[in-house]
Amino acid sequence: MSNDLETQLQEQLRSSEDHLDAPMLARLHAARNRALDAGSGHREPRWRGNWLTATAAAGAAAIALVVAVRQPADTGQLAAAEFESTLLAAAGNNEIISPVTDEPVNGGGNADEMLDLLENLDFYEWLSQEATAEQPT
Amino acid sequence: MGASDTLDSFLAGVERRAFGMARVSTGDPDAALDIVQDAMLRLVRSYRGRPAEEWPPLFYRILGNAITDWHRQQQQSGKIFDRWFGSNVDDNDDAMDSLPLPAGQQPEQLVDIGQNIAAAEAAINALSPRQQQAFMLRCWQGFTTAETAAAMGCTEGTVKTLYSRALHSLRATLTAETAT
Incomplete structure (x- = not known):
């Protein structure tokens, strides 16, 4: 790269990648893991974080079972x-x-x-x- | 090493740069993190079966599209805000293109400019999204013109034009910063 400005900017921008703080690096790492998990279908992250939905579904199933038994x-x-x-x-x-x-x-x-x-x-x-x-x- | 391990390694290798690009473009670390995660997710879901050498242009294309989408959303929000509150702000993305290159400035005077990364990031942030994308892929990532064109989904001629305009604007902005 012959242009001084381009060279300077490239060096500065690339060096800035090494100055991310630990919390941000941890968040990036977690984001990568979430993407890999969700994208490869190993786990369904929507269920992992959405305990309310899971609880509601379990409650509905329990009510349906009770109604069926008592019928x-x-x-x-x-x-x-x-x-x-x-x-x-x-x-x-x-x-x-x-x-x-x-x-x-x-x-x-x-x-x-x-x-x-x-x-x-x-x-x-x-x-x-x-x-x-x-x-x- | 399995496919997922290879993909994990690839993503681990690009995540910092991708985050940096998204952060510089958006000016918002949280939005940048969302964008990077979304780009990673899309790559894993749609292209994990592709050869590893195809991942870089695919990933940066997805990332660029995600950043562009973010800018569109912000622009729409801004238009709604302006309509409600009567702002007369001109939304011309390429306003930087009209800035003249300061006369008499030599490349040597630009040497120290890069040391002020905040100023550089601000100057990049002021570019239009397409110019940002061309500049970041060519200069920051180090893609060739052909690779940048593939990642941006445009012709090499368009990349050259966008990159030239971006450099012109950056030189003008950063030189003016140095002069003040």
């Missing part, structure tokens, strides 16, 4: 295993707690009656299947 089945009947566990619990506590509403079920007071019901559970299950089989298609 009564279309048939109005509990699964057999769930019903059995409820009866077993009632036998010990002398009370039936609805697995749907978490409230005591009316009329569920007598432990002996609950034990009888439990002993005849196979009969009631067979009865339910018979009734289903007899329904016209």
Whole structure:
């Protein structure tokens, strides 16, 4: 480069690169890492910094799960295993707690009656299947 | 060494200069950092599969475009501000081109000018964005005219014109600084 002005400016500008302070160098280093991470798809930086979005999404998922679990089945009947566990619990506590509403079920007071019901559970299950089989298609 | 390591090395090698160019052009270190990060991100996303020897012109082209975008945004903001508050400031980017070269100034008188980097940066900052880009790529980065043209997406003739105007303006400005 023959021009003195060009030479002087080039030297000064290039030497200025070596005089960046430590915080700025750290920010540059972090910016490079962010660019490499985001650009190569190893991580998604939008999620990393946006905890609010992630928390909201997790909350929405939890609410949806609770609503789904608490939704009564279309048939109005509990699964057999769930019903059995409820009866077993009632036998010990002398009370039936609805697995749907978490409230005591009316009329569920007598432990002996609950034990009888439990002993005849196979009969009631067979009865339910018979009734289903007899329904016209 | 993997591709990402190679790219990391390339970016580590250019980040200071890129930041310096963006800072001189914008006059705002925070904006410069954003611009450099954006340029890095665009290079990684779009060109990491390209041969490493193609990265320098690509990177500086992306950087130049990002700086130009920043100036456009600032200009738009300025126009809105002027419209609201009735300023009569002339936004001619090439106003420096009209400055005459001081008569009787010899190159020797310019020797000490470069020692005042702040004055040099201010003078570069006063150039139009295209002149800045041509000057920084040719002089600061050391690209040839052809490489600068490739990085700027224009002809070599345009680069020569822009670079010549930039030097003319810088010489005029910095010589005037020395005289005062």
